[in-house]
Amino acid sequence: MSEGALAGVRVVEFGTIGPGPFVAMMLADHGAEVVHVDRPGGVPAVGPIGDRAADALHRNRRSVEIDLKSPEGLTAALALIADADILIEGNRPGVAERLGIGPEDALALNPRLIYGRVTGWGQTGPKSALAGHDLNFVAASGTLSTLGRAGQPPTVPLAYVGDLGGGAMMLAFGVLAALHERHTSGRGQVVDAAIVDGAALLATAFHGFAQRGLWDENRRGVNLVDSGAPFYDCYETSDGEWMAVGALEPKFYAELLRVLGLDADALPGQHDRARWPELRAAIGAAIGSRPRAYWADAARGTDACLEPVLRMSEVRHDAHNAARQVMVEVDGIWQPAPAPRFSRTPAPPPEPGRR
Structure with a gap:
């Protein structure tokens, strides 16, 4: 691909x-030439063996099978490394070294290489060699303890907070920062992205809030933006769908009440925490009296911060999302478009992965 930043x-x-x-998808989306190296018989994340076109994560790049345990395979892999700007690997610490493609070997061959590593626990520390998955790393970061409703267990946040937010996006930032620094130094370096580090970093603001007495770290679902406040939560509609309410500021809260047909003078004050249950009941009763489509129409064009909770299959049909082309179709598969947007070097239309 020759387009993109x-x-x-x-x-x-x-x-x-x-x-x-x-990480590789993000880089490829914006024009990087990415070669995905599979082990022999490697199984894609989605679809039958060899079907990269059905796997959105493998768009915009080609895949090759290389047996790194054979002399011929290692030679082929090192040839790719010698010609690369960035290497990405996500094995447990020590695995790449044993295969002969670790940082020492790779940087000796290509001193300008940015060697990106992403693991759960990181390359150092007493847990670095241990197994784990997204949920374990987010738990250890402290971030999982903040997610959930009052009186309920911590809510499993899919892989958004750990693998993708704390791991992949931190590594993407890291390798691009190192690539920028290389323009000055002329040298490559190793980027160690640990999911536990990144998931903790995502919660920076809330660590600060807790130490200033603005956040109760001992209870979930009682704070301003964790479903504790009735004006920042989701409510069921009469047809079993959901609306998201995010009216934090007084002027937006007033607009919310207007759209819902509620009388502010008859309700508790917005920040009267002792009476939040009453306020929650009033908002819930109002939203629950009508179907989702009614509220979507009522809130359209307002600052009520009242939004339908869309299913994944509905995202592309929303007028705003359609106008921005938030979703794109790639070989029959609807998937999120590359982001963010660039004014001079926009990302080219995605292409399906290929062998």
């Missing part, structure tokens, strides 16, 4: 599950 950047991605493919 990363046109001309060469990336070799050693196939793993989790955050590695997402």
Whole structure:
């Protein structure tokens, strides 16, 4: 691919599950030339063996099978590394070294290489060699303890907070920062992205709030933006759908009440925490009296911060999302479009993965 902000950047991605493919997808979306290296018989995340076109995470790049345990395979892998700007791998610490493609070997061959590593626990520390999955790393980061409703267990946040947010996006930032620094130093370096580090970093603001007495870290679902406030929560509609309410500021809260047909003078004050249950009941009763489509129409064009909770299959049909082309169709598969947007070097239309 010759278009996009990363046109001309060469990336070799050693196939793993989790955050590695997402990092490679982001780089490829914006024009980097990415080669995905699979082990022999490697199984894609979606679809039958060899079907990259059905796997959105593997769009915009080609895959090759290389047996790194054979002399011929290692030679082929090192040839790719010698010509790369960025390497991505997500094995447990020590695995790449044993295979002969670790940082020492790779940087000796290509001193300008940005060697990106993403793992759950990181390359150092007493847990670095241990197994784990997204939920374990988010738990250890402290961030999982903040997610959930009052009186309920912590809510499992899919892989958004750990693998993708704390792992993949941190590594994407890291390798691009290192690539920028290389323009000055002329040298590559290793980027160690740990999901536990990144998931903790995502919660920076809330660590600050807790230490200033603005956040109760001992209870979930009692704070301003964790479903504790009745004006920042989701409510069921009469047809079993949901609306998201995010009216934090007084002027937006007033607009919310207007749209819902509620009389502010007959309700508790917005920040009267002792009477939040009454306020929640009033908002819930109002939203629950009508179907989702009614409220979507009533809130349209207002600052009520009242939004339908869309299913994934509905996202592309929303007027705003359609206008921005938030979703794109790639070989029959609807998927999120590359982001963010660039004014001069926009990402080219995605293409299906290929062998």
